[in-house]
Each structure stands twice: as C-alpha cells, then as structure tokens.
Amino acid sequence: MHRRDVIRGLSAGLVAGGIAAPFVSRAAAQSGKTLVFGGSVPLSGAAAETGLNVNNGYITAVDYLNEHGGVEIGGEKYQLKLSLFDDASDPSRAVTLIQRQLDEGTQFFLGSFGSNIVLPTAAVVERAGKLMVQTGGGSDQIFTKGYKNIFGMYPRASRQTRSTPEFFKGLKPEPRSISVVLTNDAFSKTSAQGMVNDCKAAGFEVLGTYELPEKVTDVSSVLAAIRAKTPDILACVTHDQDSLLIARQMIATGTNVKLLLQELGPQLASYRESLGKYAEGICVHTYWEPDAPFKGKFFPTAAKFAEYYHSKFTRPITYHVAGAAACIVTYILAMQDAKSTEPAKVRDALAKADYETFYGRIKFTPDGDGDPLLMGPSMAQVQKGKLELVFPENARTAPTIYPVPPWDKKA
C-alpha cells in the first residue's frame, strides 16, 4: 500500500495535469451504487499510532461488507468505498480537505483524532447538513454546541470515567486515596477533571494532580513527589507513549502504588510487550475486547470481527479498531432503518439508534455522544500478558488483582 501511494504520488506530482486528477477519479467513484465515506485520519504526527488503528478498523468493516456482497438499503444494493486523507494533525488542512469532499458530494464522514481537528471539521460538516460519526474526539466541546449531525462512539470526556469510583469502591481492602497525572490537552484535561470530581464525590482523598506538557522526556520529579506522598491508586490520563514512559520510570525507580490505572497505553500489545512481566496488574479503560460477549448483524460476534481483522492485518487488535469499524456498521444500520441514504433521514435514524452490534449496544445521547452507561468503558486489567475485564461485574472475565504486588515482586 505504501509503495503504491508513493508511485501514485510521484506520477501525480510529476504530471502537470496532477491537479485535474482528483476530479476524474472521484467522479467515477460517485457513479453507480456506491456509498462513499469521507474524512481524515492522522497518519503522521504524534497521534499516528491510533490513527493507523482507526484506519485499519474502517478498512476491515468496508472490506468485510463488500466481500459479503455489499449492503442492502431500501431495496438497493450498495458497495462501500473509503475516501480518507491524512490531516497531519493540522486543523486547517483537515477543514480544507473535508470541504473538498463536501464539494464532491460526500455525505457521510468519519472522524479524525483530537478535538482541535474534530471540532472545526464537525462545524463544516454540520453547516453543510451532512453527517459525521466519529471515534476520535471525546471532548465535551464537540457535544455542547448544539450540533445535530455529529455523533461520537465514546461518551464525552467528562463522563467517560463515571463508573470508575464504583470500581475502586469494590476493591478489598477499600482504597482511600488517589493521585492523577494528566497530559495538558483538551481531552485529557476534561477527562481528568471528571475523574477527580467523581472520586471526590465518592469520598476518596485526592492527594495530587500533576499536569504534564504534551511532550515529556522525564517524569522523575512527579514520581519523586508521588513517592513522598504515595496514594493507593495512581491514575494516568495520558497518551500511549507518555503512559509507557511513566510506567517504565515507575518500575525503574521503584515507585509503587497499590493500583496503577492508565487511560491509554495498556490496550496496545506493544505496550504490554515492552513492560513484559511488569505489566501485570496495570489497569486500563477499554471499550471493547475480542472476547466480549457482543453479538450483532454483519459481524455476528466480537470474536468473528477479530478473526476477520487478523486475516487482513498483522497489527495487534485494539478497541480503536473495533470502534472505527463500529462507526461504519452503525451508519449502515441507520441507513437500513431509514430505508434511505438521504442524510436527513439517516440522521433521524442515528438519533433514534439502539442497535446490538459486535461492538456492544449503540445508543447516542440527545447531544450525539455515546450513552455513558451503555457505551462507557469497562475496566480491564493486564493479567498474564492479556487484558481481562474486571469491571463491571456482569462483564467480568477475571477477578481483580488488588493490591498489585510491588514491581520487584512481580514474577
């Protein structure tokens, strides 16, 4: 795929008529019964790792549906087609290229990653009366602007951790104190504030909150402060790479807490591999696991989805892959309900959506974000190198290990 892009790029760049090329190819794509999904993914820049997972999720869903003869909407057969570009985490690039897709008649958009990209693009899509179902922007701002056409697979940031204090309460012996480390960006900050408020309300003592800049090379001073004032639970609302840095440095400096919760990071196989046996017992919020008991149309079970994904990609699966695929599945279900591919009708169907899918039950709040109870995260814990669901009770695949043994006692 890479090589093809290069060759395409070279030819388009070298041929003087390169500017005209997009018109031709797109025009062909629109004809016949083809459903085009547009949008951007960040494939370069710091969010690229998740961006790649999201992109693979889209490809998985589209390929699967096409291989199974396409989808039937209102009595007509459709093939699906993806038309995505790299926004390089640059909002003005994203807005401009979304506009191009709008001009070319794309009606249905998938989201980028990061609120400073998703929000401006959502505004353009909303204004044009088209639709966006996205997995990359959880910030509250996206859902509090009164947009009617923007839907998110995750609950808004401040609600994502709502069930967390309940999980902590269920641990024996009951933890009393918590500290929070967070990255200073819109999503992490709202999310961490939500967690701090919820924990305070539930009676936990919050010993400290530590804000990190967006690029971190060293957390020794934060860890020194944590060793000086050790909480029972340390929660890190940080991105993958920073989470791994924190965990590694905690191990390497012998900074122990009874439970380490990292919002992003442990869901990646590369993270768990890097820590090896030390990953044991680290908790993470997850929205989906391959062995979850979910069933639905198209992909019959979560396991079947994972199986199909592995037949196409060698990258380990994460919930971002499933969430991305679920965006497309949700679109199709809504279109079948609406018996139409008219954005206004599909929108109404999405607003009323209540679907059982391989990803779980899908239902949006009136503001468009995921229902915090149905689509909120479950708690997973790394046990023997695998993620096991430990909370809520009804989804649990293993009991929680608590307190987690200190780093140097991990076998």
Add this chain to the structure above:
Amino acid sequence: MTRQRSERTWICLSLAALVAAALAPLVLAPFYVRVGQLVLYSAALGLAWAILGGFAGYWSFGQSAFIGIGAFVGGLAEAELATAPPALQFLVGLAAGSAACAVIAALLAYPVLRLRGIYFAIAMLGVAHVFAELNNNIDIFQGSLGLTFPNIGIAGLDPHVFYYELFLVAAAATLLAAWLIRRSRFGYGLLSIREDEDTARMLGVPTEHYKAAAFVVSAVIAGVLGLIYAHSLGYITTGSVYRDDTNLNAIVYSLLGGMGTLIGPIIGAAILVVLTHVVLGDFLDFHMFATGLLLVLLVLLAPSGLVGLARKLVGRKKVRR
C-alpha cells in the same frame, strides 16, 4: 519616466487582480474558496514576514508567536463580551489582539534585534515556544482546553465566502502596507540594513528604530491574521496556532517566490498551498515526504526563488538579442 509607467502598470494590474480575486467565489467551488482563504492567509503571512525578513534580512523563526498571541488575546477579549453583537466582538478582539502584539513586539524588539543572523532566528524560535508553552499551561489563557470563536459572518453569506473576503481584505492591506514601506525612506533604510548594517548605521540610518518598527508592523499583521484564522476555524487550541510549520512556511514562501520582493511571498504561498492541499491532498502517507523533497529541490535548483529564476531567464533572452 519608464519607471513611473511600469509602476502604474503594476498598480493597475494589482487592482484588477484584486477585483478578480474578490469576485472569484462567485464561480469557484467551495473547496477552492477554502483553498483561496488559505492562499490569501499564507500570502499575507509571508508578506508580513518579508517586511522584516525580506527587506531587512532578519529571518524570524517565530512568527507563530504573534499569530497565537493575536488569536488568543483577541479570543479572550471577545469572550468577555459574549453578549455583544458578533461584529462588535470581532472589532474589540481585533483591537485587543493587535494591541497585545504591538506591545509585546515593541518590548521584545530592542533586546532581540541586537542579535544577528542565525542567533536572531533561534531567539525568535525560542520566543514562539515560550509563548506557546505559557499559553498552553497557564489555565486562564485556555490554550489546552481551547477557545471557541463566535460566528461573525453575515447572514445569508456562506461563511467560506465571508472569510475568503475577510482574508482578501487583510492580504490586500498587507500588500499595500508592504508596498508603501518598500518605496519609502523607511523601506530603503531596511534594505540598507540587509546589505550592510554597520555601514548603514555609520551613514546615519537609524537602524535600531527601523528594525524595531518593521518588527512591530510584522507582528501586528501576524496577530490580525491569527485572529481571522481562529474565527475561520471556530475553535482553536494552542496547537492550532502556535505551529512550527507556520514558522517555517513564512520563510519558505519568500524563498520559493523570491526573497525581498513583494510578489515573491504571494507566488510562493499560492504554489505551496495548492501543491500541499490540492495536488498532494489525496495521499495518506506521502505528503510529508513530498514537501521535504520540494524544499530540498528548491534550495538546490532555485536558490533565488522563482522570481529570481524568471529574471535570470528574461535577462538571458535580452542578452541574446
């Protein structure tokens, strides 16, 4: 005599181009209107940079500092007036943003402009990062949570077209300012600084004040552009306006077009924006490589920019005759 005539031709051409540009949205598809916005924004940024960098030879690597200050100070001021009509909010934001840029630039100018060449460039890079970090990490500036901007458009007019025209006004004003500076005593003073600062000073050019004035003008323009840009996005975080690629692009426009000329940054911005957004827009993981390659080729093959290249070609032709 011929000089005057050629100047008059240029003015007429520019006015015609301006009118054509203003009417362009009537026939352009929205995507191209949006690309047009970016071209105008980038061209104006490039021109603002050129007032100091092109004329006086002081290459700033931190133009994004003022884009960010203009956007955030303006936006915060507008948020104070949340109930006022949007147009009024925008004017207040514009005043606050450009005033902040002017004051900060004036304070920075004398110490920073003592540095020359590469040291000035690095210092400005540092300045941009200091402001970005402070903006992001001090909560009252809301850099990390982000700032929402009111819709200042005119009812019935497509926002894309509205911002296009707004950028056009800004770009035209910048061009006018740069042109007036270029042909004034001040402008010749700046050129003399570029050629030989010490000699210029010896001959009585008030180099310190000239440099500072150019720095402030350039900063204020960047601030105004930053605020308009923020409005056109509707929501910004620190990362949307304090961008190192903007710092660099401001220079690349002049390099690509022609250093020290007025038309250079405009041509450069147009080519680069169209190339990265229209030609390379489709490629998932190739555009960064292509942009890099373009920079390398540019430096090696057209060291004096396209204007320089064109002049060389024209010159050669004349000689042959």
Add this chain to the structure above:
Amino acid sequence: MNLILQTLADGLVLGGIYALAAVGFSLIFGVMQVINLSHGVIVVIGAYLALILSRLLAVDPLLTIPLVMAALFVFGYAYQRWLVQLAVERSSLLASMLLTFGVALMLRNILVWIFSPDFKTISPPYAFVHFHLGELTFDLVRVSALATSLVLLCLLAAALHWTRFGRIVRATAQQNLAARLCGVDARHVYALTFGVSAAFAGASGIAIGMVLPFAPPDEAFWTLNAFVVVTLGGVGSPAGALVGGLLLGIVNTLTAQYVGPAFPNATMFLILVLMLLVRPSGLLGNAFSPSR
C-alpha cells in the same frame, strides 16, 4: 532536603543524555555555521538502528554503539558532501537550514514507512532495575545512559584535542582560509565533521531509546533540545554541550518539581531566549572563534 537532592540528581542524569544528544549539532554549528534541522531525526534513526541490531545480534544495545556510529558516520559524510555543501555553495547558510529541514521531513516519513508510526522501546535486562545511594534512588538504565554519554563526550573531546583530525577540524573552524592555504581540504573536513556529528547523534539515540519510548515524530523535540543545549553551554565543544546539557537537565527537574510538571519546556525556551540576549555565545563561549 532529600527531595531537592533527588531532584538535582535526577536532573544530572537526564542532563547527561541531553548533552550527548546535542553535541553533534554543536560541532556542525561551530565548525561550519550550519544549523542542522535534521539532527533530531538522525538521533531517532540511531535508536531504530540499535533496536534492529540488538535484536538481530542478540547483544546488549550499548554494544551496538560502534556499528550504529559507523553507519551514521558514512551517512553523515555523504549527506554533507553531496547535499548540504551544495546548498551552502549555491545559496546561503540560512537556506541550507531549510534543506536540512526538508531532509528531516523526508527521513521522518521514511521511518514511518519502514517502522510504522508506533512507538518502540529498547529494553535491556537492566531496564527496570534501580539502586539506592544513601536515600537517593537511581535507575540503572538512566545511569548507564549517563555513563555512556560521559565516556563518549570525553572521547570526542580527546580526539578534538590530541589527534591530527581534531587539529584540522579546529583549524578549519577557526581560520578557514588559512587552513586551506596550509593544504587542508575544507570540504572533506566539513564532511568528516558532519559524519562525526551524525555518529554521535546516533549514539545518543541508543541511550535515548533505552530510556524513553521513541517514535518518528520525536525528532522535532531532539532538534529543539539541541538548540537549547548549545545556546546554553556554548558552541563547538563537547565541554559546552556537557555544561549545557547538565544545566538543562537540572533546570528541567527543578522546574517540574517546584513550579509544576507542565512547565519544564516553558523554562527551557525562556532560558534559551534569555541566554541569547545576555550571552549569545553560551556559558563556555564558542570553542572555535572566541571573538565572534
């Protein structure tokens, strides 16, 4: 009391890594006044090379240093000789900086193609071990990174001082014309310097890869870091890089501890600006041309 000592110690350990990561940048800047914006990407390439080699040969990552340095030396030599030098001659020093930025973009994109955008880590067996000295806690992998950095910096300093190569480099930097009159091939020396600088950047990449998870976009940070270290310590000498790096490390941890963990980058750049205003040639001055 303990906290401040621990903070200082952490700062020194971190600073050693910063110093090694910046010394190559400093050398190029000192000898030929070229700002190498592709410095950071060479650091990251070093980390990737170490990752592959240590897996392939099943050896400790630190043992891959000679191989990585050799490979990057060749790369650096060729890069300067056939690209950067051309840009300097055809255009200007400042334009050569743009060229290096273009190269950085391309290399970063190539890294993404080869290694995917995922972050990677290098975990030697001692990656997670720590030891106590009095009441201070040190983590072994960072300390070994610091030791590596000190050893390499000393070697470089010795080479610059006592070998023929070092003398030629210094002569070319101080008096380009005079050196050429004495028969020095300046282009060759420039390319050699670039090679050495790339080699050291690669070596620092190994240390960094052992300490931090790394990914292609990190290159920008390591370039910026080099800027700060060099302006802080002074141009062109391992000693300058060391002083700058250690100071930066300490400032970083002190800020994180006593101002707030979000602020080290802000202080870092503030110091960069202030230092330029007060003493543009850095604490130790320019090793090659003290008068500049």
